[in-house]
Amino acid sequence: MKITDLIACFIREALEKMDGVAELSRSEMAKQFHCSPSQINYVIATRFSPERGYLVESRRGGGGYIRLMQVSNDCDAMATHVLGSIGNSIDPLSVRAIVANLEATGVLTMEQARMIETAISEAALRPSDSNERDALRASIFKHMLLQIICLPKEGKTE
Amino acid sequence: MKITDLIACFIREALEKMDGVAELSRSEMAKQFHCSPSQINYVIATRFSPERGYLVESRRGGGGYIRLMQVSNDCDAMATHVLGSIGNSIDPLSVRAIVANLEATGVLTMEQARMIETAISEAALRPSDSNERDALRASIFKHMLLQIICLPKEGKTE
DNA sequence: ATCAAAAAGGTCAAAGAAGGTCAAACTATA
DNA sequence: TATAGTTTGACCTTCTTTGACCTTTTTGAT
Structure with a gap:
């Protein structure tokens, strides 16, 4: 299985667990999946784009994060x-x-x-x-x- | 949570409690939050700037202080x-x-x-x-x- | 009254800690 | 073999943290 899909899976699970809103650390994930940080961006861009019903927000600097929000089902x-x-x-x-x-x-x-x-x-x-x-x-x-x-x-x- | 945000939170609470005017001691806060004093300035500069609706006043020397005031605008x-x-x-x-x-x-x-x-x-x-x-x-x-x-x-x- | 030391607070720049972008290289698939 | 999809890396921007050095005020000794 491609690593891209693993990451996407992970994000989906996080979203599920966190009830539609997940706050992730790009560098953490990159470390965890042994991939380059920018691959996380790739996954988000291709699988969690606004067209697919996700909102993405992020902050840089110490304590930075990437927050994904799923369009609520209702x-x-x-x-x-x-x-x-x-x-x-x-x-x-x-x-x-x-x-x-x-x-x-x-x-x-x-x-x-x-x-x-x-x-x-x-x-x-x-x-x-x-x-x-x-x-x-x-x-x-x-x-x-x-x-x-x-x-x-x-x-x-x- | 970032220390910067903790400090901002603390200040906001102080302001709330003191009804819009808070008098703080930079060195005290630095000690309390285990950070460098200048970080307090950083927080004030980035989160309590006049642009955001706050006035800041301070005094140096013995018994010095930093006073923040929330200004309400029409x-x-x-x-x-x-x-x-x-x-x-x-x-x-x-x-x-x-x-x-x-x-x-x-x-x-x-x-x-x-x-x-x-x-x-x-x-x-x-x-x-x-x-x-x-x-x-x-x-x-x-x-x-x-x-x-x-x-x-x-x-x-x- | 004078002056030096102590006690605040102020400034600024460098280092560190994230995340972002883009294009080139690679791989899988129609 | 084209084509679309992945992976990587070099370089960029933003935000935070720290520390060295500066200025203003108060205090206490003389």
Whole structure:
């Protein structure tokens, strides 16, 4: 079995045990699995990406960590589906349609919808290169949706 | 848990207990936490900066002290001020500090704070060119803040 | 009153401890 | 054999910890 899969397995187990939120040490894991630290990043990037329903947060420096959060199961398959269906580029019109739909079906509150639209509006993204904007929009959109879906997770020591 | 966070915690508790004003002894704390005195300065500089809404005063010599004060700010004036103070480029750390402060002072709800942070996180902005990100961040940040402030907020007048 | 020692606190830079990124080399598989 | 998926390593950025050295205030001896 590939080491990548072993690591992925380990992470999944940790997530399971910790009820959807796991705080891991990259260097520890690397030591444990006798692999290079960056392989942990590889596993996370390929198996625990936002598209697959995970949020990742990390801190460097002494006492650093990588925190993975799994989208809670009770959250609509719908949003997850939408998430999967957003490619890595999306135009303003599609965004509006999707957001309106999500709002109509109660996945998003009015405020959330507004904030998302504001964040990825042409105006807000203006400093960016014009042909980059759609990609940016897709990325921000996905991250925000995910964050909202994950919301009922208390936490944050800050 | 990091010692830095322990110290920050201690200070926050002191502030809470003393109703927003705490007078501490650097050397005492250093002894208590088994750390170098300058680490206390580090914690104060990184966690209790004026940006985050704290005032710091100190005296040297015999009977010296460090006095921290939590300052409360008027919501809208503050948001407006913050808005003005954001140039057309801002780094992630400053964002975090500002948002945390706005949240602490009740200008932003927790959800709003989270959404903003998500929208302009490094991860979300990743598709963009690295030296463009700060500018983008500033733009999105301002747009979102503005949207929130301009929102007809019924019943939040206090 | 004067001055030196002691008692605080301040500053800054270097070292250490994480995590991040990227591309090149390798491997498995269609 | 192309192609996609893994593995590795060199180099980067961020956050924390420590220590050497500096400044200000108080205190006590003369």
